[in-house]
Amino acid sequence: MGLDERKFLILQAIIDDYITTAMPVGSRTISRKAGVGFSPATIRNEMSDLEELGYLAQPHTSAGRVPSYKAYRLYVDKLLKAGQLSGEERQKIAQHMQTRSRQVETVIRRAARVLSDATKYTSVVVAPHIGSLRIRHVQIVPVSSGTAMLIIVTSAGIVKDAVISIPEGLSADHLYGISRMLTERLAGQPIESVRQIFADIIRDMGNERKLLAETMQVIEENIAAVDDRDVYVGGSANLLNYPEYSDVDKARNFLSVLESRDTLRRVMGDGGDMEITIRIGPENEVPELSDCSVLTASYRMGDQSTGTLGIIGPTRMNYSRAVTVLAFMGRAISQLLSDNK
Amino acid sequence: MGLDERKFLILQAIIDDYITTAMPVGSRTISRKAGVGFSPATIRNEMSDLEELGYLAQPHTSAGRVPSYKAYRLYVDKLLKAGQLSGEERQKIAQHMQTRSRQVETVIRRAARVLSDATKYTSVVVAPHIGSLRIRHVQIVPVSSGTAMLIIVTSAGIVKDAVISIPEGLSADHLYGISRMLTERLAGQPIESVRQIFADIIRDMGNERKLLAETMQVIEENIAAVDDRDVYVGGSANLLNYPEYSDVDKARNFLSVLESRDTLRRVMGDGGDMEITIRIGPENEVPELSDCSVLTASYRMGDQSTGTLGIIGPTRMNYSRAVTVLAFMGRAISQLLSDNK
DNA sequence: GTTAGCACTCTCCTCCGTTGAGTGCTAACA
DNA sequence: TGTTAGCACTCAACGGAGGAGAGTGCTAAC
Numbered sequence: 001m002g003l004d005e006r007k008f009l010i011l012q013a014i015i016d017d018y019i020t021t022a023m024p025v026g027s028r029t030i031s032r033k034a035g036v037g038f039s040p041a042t043i044r045n046e047m048s049d050l051e052e053l054g055y056l057a058q059p060h061t062s063a064g065r066v067p068s069y070k071a072y073r074l075y076v077d078k079l080l081k082a083g084q085l086s087g088e089e090r091q092k093i094a095q096h097m098q099t100r101s102r103q104v105e106t107v108i109r110r111a112a113r114v115l116s117d118a119t120k121y122t123s124v125v126v127a128p129h130i131g132s133l134r135i136r137h138v139q140i141v142p143v144s145s146g147t148a149m150l151i152i153v154t155s156a157g158i159v160k161d162a163v164i165s166i167p168e169g170l171s172a173d174h175l176y177g178i179s180r181m182l183t184e185r186l187a188g189q190p191i192e193s194v195r196q197i198f199a200d201i202i203r204d205m206g207n208e209r210k211l212l213a214e215t216m217q218v219i220e221e222n223i224a225a226v227d228d229r230d231v232y233v234g235g236s237a238n239l240l241n242y243p244e245y246s247d248v249d250k251a252r253n254f255l256s257v258l259e260s261r262d263t264l265r266r267v268m269g270d271g272g273d274m275e276i277t278i279r280i281g282p283e284n285e286v287p288e289l290s291d292c293s294v295l296t297a298s299y300r301m302g303d304q305s306t307g308t309l310g311i312i313g314p315t316r317m318n319y320s321r322a323v324t325v326l327a328f329m330g331r332a333i334s335q336l337l338s339d340n341k
Numbered sequence: 342m343g344l345d346e347r348k349f350l351i352l353q354a355i356i357d358d359y360i361t362t363a364m365p366v367g368s369r370t371i372s373r374k375a376g377v378g379f380s381p382a383t384i385r386n387e388m389s390d391l392e393e394l395g396y397l398a399q400p401h402t403s404a405g406r407v408p409s410y411k412a413y414r415l416y417v418d419k420l421l422k423a424g425q426l427s428g429e430e431r432q433k434i435a436q437h438m439q440t441r442s443r444q445v446e447t448v449i450r451r452a453a454r455v456l457s458d459a460t461k462y463t464s465v466v467v468a469p470h471i472g473s474l475r476i477r478h479v480q481i482v483p484v485s486s487g488t489a490m491l492i493i494v495t496s497a498g499i500v501k502d503a504v505i506s507i508p509e510g511l512s513a514d515h516l517y518g519i520s521r522m523l524t525e526r527l528a529g530q531p532i533e534s535v536r537q538i539f540a541d542i543i544r545d546m547g548n549e550r551k552l553l554a555e556t557m558q559v560i561e562e563n564i565a566a567v568d569d570r571d572v573y574v575g576g577s578a579n580l581l582n583y584p585e586y587s588d589v590d591k592a593r594n595f596l597s598v599l600e601s602r603d604t605l606r607r608v609m610g611d612g613g614d615m616e617i618t619i620r621i622g623p624e625n626e627v628p629e630l631s632d633c634s635v636l637t638a639s640y641r642m643g644d645q646s647t648g649t650l651g652i653i654g655p656t657r658m659n660y661s662r663a664v665t666v667l668a669f670m671g672r673a674i675s676q677l678l679s680d681n682k
Numbered sequence: 683g684t685t686a687g688c689a690c691t692c693t694c695c696t697c698c699g700t701t702g703a704g705t706g707c708t709a710a711c712a
Numbered sequence: 713t714g715t716t717a718g719c720a721c722t723c724a725a726c727g728g729a730g731g732a733g734a735g736t737g738c739t740a741a742c
């Protein structure tokens with residue numbers, strides 16, 4: 001027994017209905033729908049078949065049917081077609097994305113909010129991933145006697161800063177010179193060789209040993225923290241609008257996932273090659289999200305750097321709309337960040 | 342009719358009980374408590390008086406009594422005594438606050454988590470406020486042909502960065518020179534005079550007009566954004582553990598407050614001169630928090646810079662514990678950030 | 683193959699009645 | 713005069729009974 005065209009049609013109708021109502025769907029409801037010219041009895045037979053095939057489930061005998069994970073998977077694979085946003089809506093999004101500030105962080109933060117506002121789901125945006133991180137510039141700036149700020153600019157323009165202590169009485173010009181020397185010797189070098197270069201530098205300049213060692217340490221820390229990308233969440237309370245989260249325990253479970261940046265990064269994956277990745281319910285690694293769907297897309301910042309943006313919603317989410325908005329926002333962010341770069 | 346000692350005692354007993362159980366407190370419960378040597382009937386009389394005085398309220402006739410806002414205010418003003426954390430706990434907190442990274446952001450983010458873990462309430466930490474912002478250092482770093490990264494280091498060591506476009510073919514050395522010149526002329530100047538200085542610079546160096554104008558713009562933007570301090574929230578899901586938030590609507594309301602950084606900054610205030618500020622229920626400006634209490638304290642980073650940390654919980658929160666933890670964490674953060682500076 | 687009819691199932695809602703915690707009042711007591 | 717025991721009263725919460733309604737599966741007719 002396979003899935004003929006009529007079963008497809010009925011399954012789609014059931015999913016569509018369930019997506020909007022979140023209530024088990026009965027045969028009469030489907031029968032009444034435009035485009036389906038069959039009596040409830042016929043629909044019932046088909047539904048019974050669909051249940052046997054694993055696409056539908058019944059909460060209890062006298063309730064309607066609810067789509068299973070398998071049904072959503074089919075729906076997404078076969079029936080989903082990305083739509084297009086209305087001009088009006090695109091304009092509205094563009095308007096909300098407008099920002100005077102050119103800081104990458106501002107753009108991303110804003111994007112998370114727009115994304116959750118537009119979809120009414122929870123959105124997550126992960127800051128750009130640095131493809132192959134290289135140091136571009138090192139600068140040590142005196143802050144007060146004994147302390148300085150070490151600034152490291154990396155290839156994609158990401159700035160890392162840290163406070164370090166410096167020997168008393170070191171002049172600003174001297175620091176300037178050291179910065180220049182460090183930049184000259186480190187710039188463009190692959191990360192792996194930084195440690196070796198530093199060893200050389202320290203050998204050459206023994207009298208600045210302490211300062212250099214501390215600088216080295218900060219650089220190492222920041223290289224180690226390369227996967228410590230920022231994560232911005234929008235609309236974390238949005239999911240509470242859906243009946244599946246009227247249970248406080250479930251809500252809490254969900255929210256606790258949003259609190260851990262590590263978990264979020266795992267959930268979001270790396271965007272992959274696909275334009276849009278959809279993980280439905282149990283396909284998510286994180287058990288707390290086993291009744292959620294996670295949609296992710298990626299955006300680009302310049303040539304090397306990519307980031308991930310995504311939407312988390314109930315499995316019965318409006319996939320079509322979500323995919324459309326996500327794709328649009330991915331392009332919008334890429335464009336905003338490329339204008340800058 | 343005033344508040345004699347016995348009324349005080351009974352009121353305190355009621356609040357103590359209500360804080361732990363969240364259930365209306367009856368006369369028998371109080372009577373049974375150690376330290377209260379009166380029969381339920383006597384307690385009832387006193388409770389009746391306390392209700393008339395506005396310290397207690399009755400959800401319905403045959404329920405026990407619940408403390409009113411006025412009772413909490415009295416409790417906090419008169420009965421609250423800050424305790425001290427056990428050595429074990431202090432050690433545990435210190436351990437959790439340990440971080441290899443010296444970035445200010447890391448310390449603060451961590452603090453938010455520790456604070457919410459230790460209290461089981463929601464915590465908010467606002468990044469340091471810059472007392473009188475001055476530019477300390479300006480640096481323009483080439484990123485790719487046509488674009489550069491502008492980095493501004495301010496007095497308290499806060500780094501602002503932005504991507505700007507530069508004329509093609511400008512050499513790194515040339516940028517270095519410009520950076521140096523800008524730093525020399527701008528460093529230490531009060532904000533108000535920056536615009537004038539820039540006008541002078543642009544007059545002197547007409548051929549770099551476009552680059553300078555863009556730099557000026559970024560500086561202005563960042564000065565304007567000086568109050569756009571970062572806010573970190575910890576344990577946003579914690580409040581859902583309390584029965585007063587088993588209602589999803591209330592939970593959503595609360596969470597939506599946490600989503601707006603602007604609102605949070607307003608809620609947190611500026612820490613004030615007081616060591617610890619307590620705003621109970623309706624004392625909060627934000628109506629969504631009218632059944633929450635917000636406790637804030639401040640921490641210092643160096644000499645000029647102060648930030649705010651706080652706890653948001655139900656009005657029946659354990660004030661004593663909250664105050665103790667908050668005070669301790671304020672000192673801990675100050676110390677960590679001063680070690681750095 | 684499709685559909686009407688019908689008995690059956692199961693949840694949900696509402697309507698009591700009961701239970702128990704707690705109060706307020708009164709009268710007795712120290 | 714303050715304190716306490718006793719008692720009637722109130723009201724939310726719990727639980728069972730019964731009806732309504734939505735939906736199903738099966739059978740027989742078209």
